Amino acid sequence: MTAQILDGKATAAAIKSDLTARVAALKAAGVTPGLGTVLVGDDVGSQKYVAGKHRDCAQVGIASIQRELPATATQEEIEAVVRELNEDPECTGYIVQLPLPKGIDTNRVLELMDPAKDADGLHPTNLGRLVLNEKAPLPCTPAGIITLLRRHGVEINGAHVVVVGRGVTIGRPMPLLLTRKSENATVTQCHTGTRDLSAQLRQADIVVAAAGVPHLVKPEDVKPGAAVLDVGVSRDENGKIVGDVHPGVAEVAGWVAPNPGGVGPMTRAQLLVNVVEAAERAAAAAAG
Numbered sequence: 001m002t003a004q005i006l007d008g009k010a011t012a013a014a015i016k017s018d019l020t021a022r023v024a025a026l027k028a029a030g031v032t033p034g035l036g037t038v039l040v041g042d043d044v045g046s047q048k049y050v051a052g053k054h055r056d057c058a059q060v061g062i063a064s065i066q067r068e069l070p071a072t073a074t075q076e077e078i079e080a081v082v083r084e085l086n087e088d089p090e091c092t093g094y095i096v097q098l099p100l101p102k103g104i105d106t107n108r109v110l111e112l113m114d115p116a117k118d119a120d121g122l123h124p125t126n127l128g129r130l131v132l133n134e135k136a137p138l139p140c141t142p143a144g145i146i147t148l149l150r151r152h153g154v155e156i157n158g159a160h161v162v163v164v165g166r167g168v169t170i171g172r173p174m175p176l177l178l179t180r181k182s183e184n185a186t187v188t189q190c191h192t193g194t195r196d197l198s199a200q201l202r203q204a205d206i207v208v209a210a211a212g213v214p215h216l217v218k219p220e221d222v223k224p225g226a227a228v229l230d231v232g233v234s235r236d237e238n239g240k241i242v243g244d245v246h247p248g249v250a251e252v253a254g255w256v257a258p259n260p261g262g263v264g265p266m267t268r269a270q271l272l273v274n275v276v277e278a279a280e281r282a283a284a285a286a287a288g
């Protein structure tokens with residue numbers, strides 16, 4: 001078997017085309033959505049991701065506000081930028097690119113953000129709203145994965161999903177989204193403390209691999225026909241992405257999200273969705 005492709009690039013392009021029309025409507029109503037990014041340090045991957053986010057904004061007509069700080073920036077300097085974006089009327093939504101340099105209290109930075117401007121859905125208030133089933137901006141990678149599966153007709157309802165990883169951007173929120181009534185999946189969350197990862201993976205109809213361990217998921221770990229989404233972004237000595245999924249998995253799985261070209265573009269597309277939805281909410285509130 002050779003797996004079908006969960007094409008994140010093409011799906012993200014379709015979402016961006018829809019958003020372009022919504023941004024034009026907002027502008028006609030006098031509201032220009034603006035995405036702010038806070039990038040601290042010189043991690044090449046983070047610089048690439050942030051640059052990609054601003055390229056996307058330009059494509060759909062969202063204004064860009066970029067704040068960059070050196071790797072030596074203090075907690076207070078980063079928090080000052082967050083306070084500034086909270087107050088900036090041109091910035092309708094923003095993100096703090098993660099990870100922040102060692103020694104910075106990430107949770108304190110996220111907690112300081114205005115939850116109404118949190119374009120990543122990572123503010124504690126918005127994560128709490130997700131737990132309570134209330135409307136909130138959704139964490140970009142988990143929401144992007146669900147859209148990618150849906151748009152390719154992969155059944156989530158009743159599926160057994162194994163999520164590998166427990167990080168704040170993917171592993172923790174992913175099961176919260178998948179177990180909503182609208183998705184209705186059964187989720188097993190695995191991590192470095194899982195005793196027999198292969199045994200867990202072999203039960204899965206859908207695998208989300210977000211551990212950051214190169215080629216962790218091997219062909220023999222995958223149930224024939226399963227959908228496998230690779231979210232790992234380790235890099236080799238030439239800076240090339242090495243995912244969490246062994247390339248041989250494509251011979252066993254029914255669907256694979258390539259890496260690059262799968263989940264990454266969907267993460268960026270969902271960010272734009274969150275920015276546009278926040279601007280639409282602000283416009284509706286202003287109209288009374």
Ligand SMILES: Nc1nc2c(c(=O)[nH]1)N[C@@H](CN(C=O)c1ccc(C(=O)N[C@@H](CCC(=O)O)C(=O)O)cc1)CN2
Nearest residue numbers: 048049095096097098120140169260261262264265267
């Ligand atoms: N504040 C946040 N920080 C981070 C998040 C996040 O959602 N919010 N997620 C990841 C990184 N990330 C988004 O910021 C991200 C990862 C990958 C891509 C992407 O488009 N990847 C391309 C390949 C690009 C390359 O060649 O390096 C692809 O997969 O095709 C976009 C965003 C951690 N931090």
